[in-house]
Amino acid sequence: MKQKIVLIAILAVLAALLYGFTSHFFDGGSDExxxxxxxxxxxxxxxxxxxxxxNCYTCHGPDANKRKANLRLDLEETAFLELRESPGKYALVPGKPGQSLLYQHIMATDPNFLMPPPDSKLSLNSYEKRLIKKWIEQGAGFEKHWAYIPPEKEELSTVQTTDWVQNEIDAFILAKLEEKSLIPSEKASKETLIRRISLDLTGLPPQREQVQTLMADNSTETIAAAIDVFLASPAYGERMTQSWLDLSRYADSHGYQDDSYRTMWPWRDWVIHAFNKNMPYDEFLTWQLAGDLLPDANKEQILATGFNRNHPITQEGGVIQEEYRTNYVLDRTNTLGKGLLGLTLECARCHDHKYDAISQQDYFELFAFFNQVNEKGLQMDAVQAAKEGFFADPPYIEITAEETDDVLSFINMSKKPEVKVMVMNDSAPKTTFVLNRGEYDQPTDSVEPNTPAQIYPFPEDLPRNRLGLAQWLTDKKNPLTARVFVNRIWGMIFGRGLVETSEDFGVQGSLPSHPKLLNWLAADFMENDWDIKYLLKKIMLSATYQQKSNLRPDLKKADPENIWLARAPRFRMDGEMIRDYILASSGLLNPEIGGPSVRPYQPPGLWEETNAGGERGTLTKYVPDKGEDLYRRSLYTFWKRTLPPPSMTIFDAPTRDFCEVRRQKTNTPLQALALQNDIQVLEAARVMAQREIKKNEDSRNTVKNVFENILVRPPKEEELTTLNAYYEDALETYLASKEEAEQLVSVGEYEQLNTDPARTAALMLTAQVIYNLDETITKE
Known part of the structure; x- marks a missing residue:
């Protein structure tokens, strides 16, 4: 008996020691x-x-099924209540951490009393415990969720290294760097900045003539001048539209099984036009949400509402009309949430949102704004219309070539006499119901159009229609709209938003890395009339943007993900930009703006293999275009939902079935294989080689010139030595095998120039090597 007692005592001591060790381990080490x-x-x-x-919401949060001790800590009105299971005791006692059970539990040494419990594998470190203690001492104050508080400009942070600061952005960035004991990087070279600005604003490399002109300018305003040059380029509108298409779920086909053709490209032409004329963002949104409801709306304003008809639409017989019609309205509601408000509204379709203060009633009150369109789940006469060449479900507008000589001059109708484009039209008033579990056939209580009061109450003087919704959305008191857009622009430029989860500003989303900067930028954006070009220039004139991107040893350890921005970002361009870069640098790019989507090279047979509708659909076989259409910007590539362009899918492009605002960035072997073997890359390398040889047949600088054409800078001595050696080896190989050379240079539809096959093949492969360099496909 005594031995058993001694054994139990020893085990208890070991358990206590083990608990102490694991507590220290999960605490991350007390010293740190x-x-x-x-x-x-x-x-x-x-x-x-x-x-x-x-650490706490799993058991003491919004999920009533998992809640323990009847304690809910996510709401102020419940966190201070007397505990039912412990009368006279409270989880939080303002100003008194010693009397607050929350603090007592997190500081406990007894594993049976400790919170979070050890078996949860969660723990608080010493810094977090001290934070909670001080918070309780300061009154345990709750606040509205940070993203629901209207942004205001705060005073610029005081910094020590004032000579680095070029504008307000830098003051906020530098304050955070000094707080983290980091120093910013040196300014990048003028050549690097010109390439960086060109890629960010046009999605294309700068032309060599542009670089030479800007490099010759030795004034302090060179960078500002470069920004103005690229902002004024028509390619700017194309660049901005490219990212808007993912958000808008734009495609050239309806989706679903048959996945037949649709004509929405005139709406895409309008978006390019809107960006190029620098339409203010609040107006840009208003036209797309409710252009048809504006007083005396013209055809351009109505066309803009195609934004909310971009969703997939079924063309299959036998569907339940109301089910699919409801799906279309759900899509518009979810796009408003994810794309414009930065909220996961769709979580509240079936039940009250578990984390954000959005109820199911809130969701269907927003749903009601989009529920008045006279449409059907399946428009049977649209199937016949498709056979006749008119690919649009009502409501739609018809655009003729004559109209593009006037108010619709931005639409490229050179190849079409007329088109029909789907738009919005509130011509079928409907009563909206909260749907039980979100099911179309389970209506419950009726609701009127309204917005979540937790975000910003709907003003009484606004109409309860989509125009009123647009005015609510762009009201300067709305805390989300400007923040979400500014963050997305920041993410486009820096590769990561100040809020990393650019699609989710809710409770479960990321906290902003620089909240004061985000608030300042959002307020400044609205003060300057929602001017997008102003916002871009403000960011690009900052010292933060103009830093070198080199990963210094100290930053590799202290900030490997570059959250604090002590250097410029460096990340792979998306698939569209890579393809456009290759076309532009080779001289193949066709700069035509707008018009119907085109079909560049694609591996044969893909559409046939994935076509589920037999011969019923209009998109059963992919036939590549000919001539100049093969070399249009990727923005104009035909987008079939059930099989998007494979060269872009490989580089993480979405299907566009739903709104997406943030693409993944992966690094896979398939991407390397595509760059090494894609016919578009090989053809571009061939054309560049032939043109260079034709222009300088006896030149010893052909490799150097190709390098400069692609990377917009002269090669370093060791780079040139390596590439020249590669070229000479390839030339020797192809001189000994003219047939292989002729076979290689025959790639592509573009006209052949009369050049020596061996030299062409050798220089072509050298160009391909440069196209595959990390520097070529990276925006840094």
């Missing part, structure tokens, strides 16, 4: 967190709420 200084004023949103959300 002991050095972290608790801020003078603890912020609920940025310091406390993330701790509670990660």
């Amino acid at each position: 967190y002991a050095e972290m200084k608790v801020p003078d004023q603890v912020d609920y949103n940025f310091h406390i709420k993330p701790i509670l959300s990660d």
Whole structure:
């Protein structure tokens, strides 16, 4: 008996030691967190709420089925209530951490009393515990979710290294760097900045003549001048439209099984036009949401509403009309949430949102704004219309070639006499119901159009229609719209938004890395009339943007993901930009703006293999175009939902079935294989080689010239030596095998120039090597 007692005592001691060790281990080591200084004023949103959300909400959060001890910590009105299971005791007692059970539990040494419990594999480190203690001491104040508080300009942060600061952006960035004991990087070279600005604003490399002109300018305004040059380029509108198409779920086919053709490209032409004329963002949104409801709406304003008809539409017989019609309205509602408000509204379709303060009733009140369109789940006469060449479901507008000489001059109708484009039209008033579990055939209570009061109450003087919704969305008191757009622009330029989850500004989304900067930019954007070009130029004139991108050893350790921006970002361009870069640098790019989508090279047989509708659909076989249409910008590539362009899918392009605002960035062997073997890359290398040889038949600088054409800079000595050696080896190989050379240079439809096959093949492969360099496909 005594031995058993002694054994139990030993086991208890070992358990206590083991618990102490694991507590120390999960705490991350007391020394590491002991050095972290608790801020003078603890912020609920940025310091406390993330701790509670990660560690406490599972048992004490919004999910009633999992809630324990009847304690809910995510709401202020419940967090301070007397605990039912412990009368006279409270989880939080403002100003008194010692009397707050929350604090007592997180500080406990007894594993039976400790929170979070050890078996949850969750724990708080010493810094987090000190934060909670100080928060309670300061009154345990709750706040509205940070993204629902209207942005305001705060005073610029005080910094020590003032000579680095070029504008307000830098003051916020530098303050954070100094807080983290980091220093910014040196300014990038003028050549690097010109290429960087050109890629960011046009999606294309700068032309060599542009670089030479800008490099010759030795004034302090060179960078500002470069920004103005590229902002004024027609390619700017194409670049901005490219990213808007993912958000707008634009495609050239309806989707679903038959996946037949649709004509929405005139709407795409309008988006390019809107960006190029620098339409203010609030107006840009208003026209797309409710252009048809504007007073005396013209055809351009009505065309803009095609934005909300871009969703997939079924053309299959036997569907349930109301089910699919409801799906279309759900899509518009979800796009408003994800694309424009940065919220996961779709979570509230079936039940109240578990994390964000959005109820199911809120969801269907927003749904009601989009529920008045006179459309059907399946428009049977549209199937016949498709056979006749008119690919649009009502409501639609008809555009003729004559009209493009006037108000619709931005539409490229050179190849079509007339088209029909789907638009919005509130001509079928409907009563909207909350749908039980989101099911189309389970209506419950009726609701009127309204917006979530937690975000911003719908003003009484606005009409309860889509125009009123657009005015609510672009009201300067709306806390989300400007923030979400500014963050997306920042993400486009830096590869990561100030809020990484650019699609989710809710409770479960990422916190902003620089909240004061985000607020300042959003407020400044609205103060300057929602001017997109102004916003872009402001960012690009900052010292933050103009840094070198080199990963210094100290940054590799302290900030490997470049969250604090002590260097410029460096990331792979998306598939469209890579293809456009190759076409532009080779001289193949066709600069024509707008018009029907085109069909460049694609592996044969893909459409036939994936066509589920037999011969019923109009898109059963892919036939590549001929001539100049093969070399249009990727923006104009035909987009079939059930099989998007494979060269872009490989580089993480979405299907566009749904709204997407943030693409993945992966690095896969397939991407390398595509760059090495894609006919478009090989043809571009061939054409560049032939043109260079034709222009300089006796020149010793052909390799150097090809390098400069592609990378917009002269090669370093060791780079040129390596590439010249590669070229000479290839030339020797092809001189000994003229047949192989002739076979290689025959690639592509573009006209052949009369050049020596061996030299052409050798220079072609050298160009292909340069196209495959990391620097070529990287925006840095």
